[in-house]
Amino acid sequence: MKFKLHIVACTVILFTLTSFQISEEVVISLPGDEVYRARMGEAGSMALFPLTEPDTDPVIIPLKRAGRLFLFDAMVDGESGNIIFDSGSKSVVLNSTYFRNRSKSVKVNSSGITGDVDQVSEITVSSLAFQGLEYKNLTVHLAGLGHIETKKGVKIIGLAGFNLFRKHETVIDPLNNELRLYRLDADGNRITKTPDFIPDEQQKIGGSGNILFLKGTIGDKQMNFCFDTAAETNVISSHSGKQVLNTLTITRRTTLKGAGQSTAEVLFGKMNDFSIGNHKITGMETVITNLSALTETYDTHIDGILGGSFLEHGTVCVNFVKSRIGISFTKENQK
Amino acid sequence: MKKYWIILLLFSGISAGQNTINALFDPGKVCRIEDGQLIFTLNLRWGEKEKKELTGLFDLDSLLLAGVYRGETEITFRGENWKVKKTGSGMVELYKPLDGMADGGTGKPQLYDLMDQWMNFRGETAEEQEVYGVNRFRLVNAFVYAGNLAQFYLPGFEKANRVYLAGSFNNWNTAATPMRFTGKGWITDLRLAPGKYTYKYVVDGRWTIDPSNQLTERGGAGTPNSVVFCPNHVFRLKGFQNAGRVVVTGNFHQWNPRGIAMNQLGDRWELPVWFREGTYVYKFLVDNRWMADPENPGTREDASGNLNSFLEIGEPYLFSLSGFPDARKVVLTGSFNGWDRGELVMNHTGKGWELPYVVPAGNYAYKFIVDGRWMTDPSNPFTTGSGETQNSFIALGANHIFELRDYSTAQNVLVAGSFNNWDPQGYRMVRKEGRWIFPVYLKPGKHTYKFIVDGKWMLDPANDLYEENQYGTGNSVLWTGQDSR
Numbered sequence: 001m002k003f004k005l006h007i008v009a010c011t012v013i014l015f016t017l018t019s020f021q022i023s024e025e026v027v028i029s030l031p032g033d034e035v036y037r038a039r040m041g042e043a044g045s046m047a048l049f050p051l052t053e054p055d056t057d058p059v060i061i062p063l064k065r066a067g068r069l070f071l072f073d074a075m076v077d078g079e080s081g082n083i084i085f086d087s088g089s090k091s092v093v094l095n096s097t098y099f100r101n102r103s104k105s106v107k108v109n110s111s112g113i114t115g116d117v118d119q120v121s122e123i124t125v126s127s128l129a130f131q132g133l134e135y136k137n138l139t140v141h142l143a144g145l146g147h148i149e150t151k152k153g154v155k156i157i158g159l160a161g162f163n164l165f166r167k168h169e170t171v172i173d174p175l176n177n178e179l180r181l182y183r184l185d186a187d188g189n190r191i192t193k194t195p196d197f198i199p200d201e202q203q204k205i206g207g208s209g210n211i212l213f214l215k216g217t218i219g220d221k222q223m224n225f226c227f228d229t230a231a232e233t234n235v236i237s238s239h240s241g242k243q244v245l246n247t248l249t250i251t252r253r254t255t256l257k258g259a260g261q262s263t264a265e266v267l268f269g270k271m272n273d274f275s276i277g278n279h280k281i282t283g284m285e286t287v288i289t290n291l292s293a294l295t296e297t298y299d300t301h302i303d304g305i306l307g308g309s310f311l312e313h314g315t316v317c318v319n320f321v322k323s324r325i326g327i328s329f330t331k332e333n334q335k
Numbered sequence: 336m337k338k339y340w341i342i343l344l345l346f347s348g349i350s351a352g353q354n355t356i357n358a359l360f361d362p363g364k365v366c367r368i369e370d371g372q373l374i375f376t377l378n379l380r381w382g383e384k385e386k387k388e389l390t391g392l393f394d395l396d397s398l399l400l401a402g403v404y405r406g407e408t409e410i411t412f413r414g415e416n417w418k419v420k421k422t423g424s425g426m427v428e429l430y431k432p433l434d435g436m437a438d439g440g441t442g443k444p445q446l447y448d449l450m451d452q453w454m455n456f457r458g459e460t461a462e463e464q465e466v467y468g469v470n471r472f473r474l475v476n477a478f479v480y481a482g483n484l485a486q487f488y489l490p491g492f493e494k495a496n497r498v499y500l501a502g503s504f505n506n507w508n509t510a511a512t513p514m515r516f517t518g519k520g521w522i523t524d525l526r527l528a529p530g531k532y533t534y535k536y537v538v539d540g541r542w543t544i545d546p547s548n549q550l551t552e553r554g555g556a557g558t559p560n561s562v563v564f565c566p567n568h569v570f571r572l573k574g575f576q577n578a579g580r581v582v583v584t585g586n587f588h589q590w591n592p593r594g595i596a597m598n599q600l601g602d603r604w605e606l607p608v609w610f611r612e613g614t615y616v617y618k619f620l621v622d623n624r625w626m627a628d629p630e631n632p633g634t635r636e637d638a639s640g641n642l643n644s645f646l647e648i649g650e651p652y653l654f655s656l657s658g659f660p661d662a663r664k665v666v667l668t669g670s671f672n673g674w675d676r677g678e679l680v681m682n683h684t685g686k687g688w689e690l691p692y693v694v695p696a697g698n699y700a701y702k703f704i705v706d707g708r709w710m711t712d713p714s715n716p717f718t719t720g721s722g723e724t725q726n727s728f729i730a731l732g733a734n735h736i737f738e739l740r741d742y743s744t745a746q747n748v749l750v751a752g753s754f755n756n757w758d759p760q761g762y763r764m765v766r767k768e769g770r771w772i773f774p775v776y777l778k779p780g781k782h783t784y785k786f787i788v789d790g791k792w793m794l795d796p797a798n799d800l801y802e803e804n805q806y807g808t809g810n811s812v813l814w815t816g817q818d819s820r
Contacts, residue, residue, distance in 0.1 A: 054496075055496070056496060056539060056540075059540065060539060060540025060541050061540060062501070062509045062537050062540050062541070062542055064507050064509070065554075072509070073508050073509045073510050073511075075510075080508070080511075096802070096803075097800055097801065097802045097812055098800065101799065130510070131509075131510070131540055144802055144803045146783075146802030146803065146812065149781055149802075150753075150781060150783070153780050153781065154506065155506070155781070155814060176541070176542065177542050177558065178540060178541060178542065238433060242370050242371060245368040245371075245433070246367075246368060246369055246370070248367075248368060249363050249367070250365075250366035250367060250368060250373075251362050251363055251366070251392070252362075252392050252393065253366065253373075253392070253393040253394050253395075254394045255394050265373075265433075267366075267368075267373075269366075270363070288368075
C-alpha cells in the first residue's frame with residue numbers, strides 16, 4: 001500500500017510567523033502493514049521469561065530516545081543494536097534486515113485487518129540479552145523496520161513490549177529515562193524491600209494480553225485508550241462524538257491519499273479537557289483520525305491511544321501478577 | 336532599472352508593514368471542530384504570507400483559498416464540499432463535515448509515520464554547528480586527552496556493581512564501554528578522534544551526568560548530557576608570568592574582547608581547543624593588550640591593515656594540474672566553494688599548477704578553469720555526472736570504498752544511494768585490478784545504495800544486509816562510522 005502524503009515543510013512556523021516558508025512534496029512509502037501484522041500477531045505473543053537475571057533488584061534498563069521512541073540496547077544472537085520499547089506490540093518483532101537469513105515459517109494470525117491476507121513470518125532465535133537479562137530460544141516475528149531506522153538514524157534490530165516483562169513489576173520512568181524491573185513473589189508483591197510505587201491513579205488490567213488499556217475521560221465522556229509507548233503522540237478517534245471533538249484545539253491538518261479517490265483526513269491538535277481518575281492533563285498533543293481499522297484488531301473497542309504525549313506527564317507502573325497499572329503524575333517541580 | 340527596484344522595495348516594505356498589522360494569525364485559533372463540522376475561521380485581510388501558512392499547516396489548497404477570497408459560498412474541491420459564510424468584520428468561516436475521515440481508515444503504520452513527521456517538524460532533532468569548543472572540568476583528571484586517547488574518570492560510586500560510559504562516540508550504547516573500578520572511582524580509556532562528544536555514565540543502569548564536568552547541553556531525551564571536546568589545537572604563549580589575565584579571541588569567537596581565558600602553567604599560558612576543520616584568525620589579549628601569536632609565523636592582514644595570526648585546522652589537500660606552461664591563469668572551482676570562478680587561483684610551479692586547500696571531509700565535485708576554459712582533472716579517473724555536467728570527483732577523508740567484483744565486460748558502472756540522492760548519473764565507478772571501485776566519504780550512520788551496471792539496478796552481491804523498498808527490489812544497507820554499532 002502506498003500513500004502519498006502532501007506536506008508543506010514549514011519547520012519553524014509553529015514558533016514564528018515571520019519565518020520563510022519552503023514548500024515541498026514529501027512522498028512517503030509506507031511499508032508498515034507488515035510491521036503492523038508482526039506486532040499484532042498472536043503466534044508470538046506468549047509471555048517470555050528470562051532464564052538469566054542479574055543479582056540486582058530492581059534491574060534498571062537505561063532507555064534512550066529517538067524522537068519520542070524509547071530504545072534500549074540489546075544483543076540478539078550476536079547482533080547488537082537498539083530495541084524499541086513498544087507497549088502496543090503483542091510480540092517481539094525483529095528487523096528482517098539483520099535476521100532475514102534465518103529459517104522462517106509463515107503463520108496466519110487468528111485476528112487481523114479484515115480483508116487482508118494476514119500472514120506473519122516467524123523465526124526462532126537462541127538468545128535475546130540486555131542488561132544482564134537473557135531470554136533463550138524465542139519464537140519471534142520478522143518485519144522490515146528499515147524505514148524507522150532511516151527516519152531515526154539509529155540501528156533498530158527489533159521492537160518488544162510487555163511480553164518480556166510480565167514476571168516483574170515494571171516501572172516506566174520517562175523522567176529518568178529508565179525501565180525498572182522489580183522481582184515479585186507469587187502474590188505480586190516486591191521481593192526486595194523497596195519503597196512501593198505510590199500511584200495517583202490505579203486501574204485494573206483487563207484481559208490477559210500484553211497490550212494495556214487505560215480509561216480516561218474527555219468532555220465527560222469515558223474513553224478507552226490503548227497505552228502505547230511506541231506512539232509518539234496521543235491519538236483520538238474521529239468517531240469519538242461531538243462532546244469529545246468540540247474540546248480539541250486543531251493546529252494542523254493533512255490528507256493522506258490512498259489508491260483511487262480514497263482519502264483519509266488526519267488532524268493534529270491539543271487535548272484541552274482530558275482527565276484520568278481525578279487528575280486533569282491539559283495541552284497534550286494528539287492526532288485525530290479514523291481508528292476503525294485499528295479497533296477491530298485489539299479485540300476491544302478503543303477510542304484512542306495514549307502515547308508519548310501522555311508519558312511526558314508521569315511514571316507508569318505495571319504489575320501483571322496483580323493485574324494493576326498505576327500512574328504517578330510528575331509534579332511541576334520534578335520536570 | 337535601479338528605479339524599479341526602489342519602487343519594488345517600497346512596496347515590499349509596505350507589505351511587511353501590513354503583515355505586522357495583521358499579525359493576528361494564531362494557528363491555534365484558526366481551526367476547530369464543532370458539532371461534526373471542521374471549521375476554519377479566516378480573516379479576509381490576510382495576505383499571501385498567511386495564506387501560504389494556511390496551506391502549510393492545514394493542507395488547504397491555494398485554489399480552494401482563492402475561491403474563498405473571491406467570495407464564493409460553496410466550493411467543491413477534490414471531492415470535498417466546502418461552504419463559506421461571513422461572520423462579520425472581515426471574517427469568514429470555511430467549513431465542511433468532518434466525516435471525510437471515514438473514507439480512508441488510517442492504519443497504524445501510517446499514523447506512526449505522521450507522528451514522526453510532525454515530531455520532526457518541531458525541530459526536535461536540530462543539531463548545533465559549533466566551530467570550536469573548550470572543556471570545563473572541575474576536576475583536572477576527570478578527562479585527559481593525548482594522542483587520540485581519551486581517559487574518562489568518574490570518582491566515587493564505590494558501591495556500584497557496573498558502570499558504563501555511553502555517548503555519541505559509541506552511539507549511546509549502554510553496554511559497549513565498561514569502566515573499571517580503581518578503588519576510588521571508575522575509569523576507562525578509549526580512542527577518540529578530535530571532535531565534540533556528548534556522554535553520560537550508566538551506573539547500575541541509571542543515567543548519570545558527569546559530576547566533574549560543567550559543560551552540558553540538552554539531549555534528545557530532554558535531559559542534560561555532559562559535553563566534552565577532544566582538542567586538536569593548543570594555543571600557547573610563553574612568558575608573561577606577571578600578567579593577570581590572558582585570553583584568546585578571533586573570528587571563531589566573533590572577536591569578542593572578553594575572549595576565552597587561557598590557563599597559566601609555570602612560564603607559559605595554554606589553552607587546548609577543539610576546532611572544526613577550516614581556517615581561523617586570532618589574537619591574544621594580555622591584560623587587555625592585543626598581540627599576534629609571537630610563535631606563529633602565519634599571519635593575515637585584515638581590511639583595516641591589522642595583522643592577525645592565522646591557523647588552518649585540517650590537512651590541506653594539494654590540488655594539482657600538470658602541464659599548461661603557457662596558461663596565464665588557472666582557477667580551481669568546485670562544490671566546496673560554491674563553484675566560485677575566481678577565489679582559488681592556483682600557483683604556477685615548474686611542472687604545472689597547484690594549490691593546497693583545506694576542506695572538511697566530504698564528497699566534492701570540481702573542475703579547473705584554464706584561461707577561462709573549464710576542464711575536468713585529467714589525472715583523476717573518478718567523475719560524477721555525464722556529458723557537460725561531468726565533473727571530477729574527490730572524496731576527502733574517504734572512509735569507504737564501494738566495490739563490485741567481476742562484470743569485466745560492463746561499460747558503465749555507477750553507484751547511487753541515499754548519500755547522493757539516488758542520482759542515477761551519480762558516482763561513476765572505475766575498473767581497477769579486476770573490480771569496480773568508488774571511494775567516498777560517508778557520514779556516520781545508515782546508508783542505502785545500489786549499483787547500476789549498464790543501466791540495470793542491482794543489490795550489492797557482497798553485502799548480506801538489505802531492506803525492502805517501495806519497488807519490492809530491496810536496497811543494500813550499510814552502516815558507517817562511530818554511530819554504526
